Amino acid sequence: MVQIDPAPARAGAPEPPRPGPGTGEAAGLAVRDVVVRYGGRGAGGARTDPGTTAVAGVTLDVAPGEILALLGPSGCGKSSLLRAVAGLEPVASGAVAWDGRDLAGVPVHRRGFGLMFQEGQLFPHRDVAGNVAYGLAGLPRAERDARVTELLDVVGLAGYERRAVATLSGGERQRVALARSLAPRPRLLLLDEPLSALDRGLRERLALDLREALRATGTTAVFVTHDHDEAFTVADRVAVMDAGRLLQVAPPEDLWRAPASRRVAEFLGYQAFVPTEPSAAGRAMDRRGPDDDAPGASGGLLAIGPRGLRMVGSPGSDAESGSSSGLGTWAATVVGSVFRRGAVEVTVDVDLPGTDEGAPARLVALASGAGGADAPGPGPGERVRVVVDPAGCAVVAT
Numbered sequence: 582m583v584q585i586d587p588a589p590a591r592a593g594a595p596e597p598p599r600p601g602p603g604t605g606e607a608a609g610l611a612v613r614d615v616v617v618r619y620g621g622r623g624a625g626g627a628r629t630d631p632g633t634t635a636v637a638g639v640t641l642d643v644a645p646g647e648i649l650a651l652l653g654p655s656g657c658g659k660s661s662l663l664r665a666v667a668g669l670e671p672v673a674s675g676a677v678a679w680d681g682r683d684l685a686g687v688p689v690h691r692r693g694f695g696l697m698f699q700e701g702q703l704f705p706h707r708d709v710a711g712n713v714a715y716g717l718a719g720l721p722r723a724e725r726d727a728r729v730t731e732l733l734d735v736v737g738l739a740g741y742e743r744r745a746v747a748t749l750s751g752g753e754r755q756r757v758a759l760a761r762s763l764a765p766r767p768r769l770l771l772l773d774e775p776l777s778a779l780d781r782g783l784r785e786r787l788a789l790d791l792r793e794a795l796r797a798t799g800t801t802a803v804f805v806t807h808d809h810d811e812a813f814t815v816a817d818r819v820a821v822m823d824a825g826r827l828l829q830v831a832p833p834e835d836l837w838r839a840p841a842s843r844r845v846a847e848f849l850g851y852q853a854f855v856p857t858e859p860s861a862a863g864r865a866m867d868r869r870g871p872d873d874d875a876p877g878a879s880g881g882l883l884a885i886g887p888r889g890l891r892m893v894g895s896p897g898s899d900a901e902s903g904s905s906s907g908l909g910t911w912a913a914t915v916v917g918s919v920f921r922r923g924a925v926e927v928t929v930d931v932d933l934p935g936t937d938e939g940a941p942a943r944l945v946a947l948a949s950g951a952g953g954a955d956a957p958g959p960g961p962g963e964r965v966r967v968v969v970d971p972a973g974c975a976v977v978a979t
């Protein structure tokens with residue numbers, strides 16, 4: 582997490598447009614071949630070492646009204662890219678444009694963008710209304726008050742105007758910070774891990790509320806996160822980033838159904854990869870619908886998702902015969918089982934075919950069949966069979 586200035590940027594009056602080089606006339610945000618580098622310069626600006634290339638040539642568009650999540654592991658360059666878009670970090674090469682106009686040389690406060698960060702950074706000496714009204718200094722009082730009331734309603738804090746910031750919970754503070762960021766109607770809102778300081782349950786709820794607030798206000802947004810569930814909940818499209826580059830940009834469902842590579846699939850939480858026979862994979866994936874365009878339909882690796890295996894009984898039993906998908910049925914040894922989210926999840930050790938990792942893969946399979954969720958899960962050491970459920974899997978290129 583890079584450190585960001587505590588005060589939120591005010592949307593202010595955007596810089597008058599001027600034509601940009603090669604950025605086209607696309608509406609919304611256009612990022613073209615952007616490179617961000619840190620360090621490597623000594624006194625007088627002379628290059629002393631290569632420094633760190635945090636963003637290594639990213640090209641990306643965000644349409645008006647769209648919510649885009651930048652998803653990637655820690656240190657992959659998400660915050661640096663966001664900061665470059667905001668104007669907080671200079672671009673070493675490439676261009677950032679809005680509505681086809683290059684923003685090179687336009688300072689942060691003239692870009693018309695809003696910023697929101699992990700710690701909402703509220704002003705402790707102002708009450709809730711005073712915080713939300715921060716970017717509305719130019720408006721007549723009645724209009725300002727009306728906008729504050731409207732925004733507090735959008736973020737689920739109606740009536741909180743006079744509350745002292747110190748009396749708010751962590752989740753409420755982030756809601757106030759969101760209301761403050763949205764109040765000046767930024768033409769683009771940049772959010773850097775705004776939920777990551779909150780606990781898991783609260784984050785899940787706030788992610789939904791965040792999406793609703795952005796939708797209700799028609800806000801165009803870029804949202805940085807390292808949590809794929811959060812990205813999928815909030816965004817219209819997800820851009821997966823690794824080592825300064827974009828690996829894939831797609832709507833959540835497409836990304837999940839057809840990860841472009843093993844690396845993307847690993848990052849989305851697919852738990853194992855098995856070389857697969859082209860015809861079997863193609864047949865299985867075809868069951869998902871006529872529009873399926875999984876890149877590996879012609880073969881590759883079967884990526885087994887967190888809900889991609891089912892336990893169907895002991896190796897010799899005929900409780901359910903084999904894998905109806907034809908993709909795989911394997912003997913496994915139970916490590917343990919737990920009841921979660923309405924299902925028994927069984928951790929198993931499986932000798933996966935075609936993988937030479939030397940040890941059985943430790944995977945999770947959902948228990949299914951007689952007994953339902955109330956039946957006790959199988960005990961440690963029990964031998965069972967697991968089958969692949971195509972609905973929870975994808976095929977990726979090797």
Ligand SMILES: Nc1ncnc2c1ncn2[C@@H]1O[C@H](COP(=O)(O)OP(=O)(O)OP(=O)(O)O)[C@@H](O)[C@H]1O
Nearest residue numbers: 582583619633635654655656657658659660661662
């Ligand atoms: N001010 C800086 N000076 C030098 N290197 C930096 C600076 N800020 C970031 N970096 C480096 O740039 C790379 C990308 O960092 P960045 O913070 O953009 O990644 P991130 O994906 O946002 O990570 P996180 O999720 O941990 O915040 C990292 O190697 C980081 O160490």
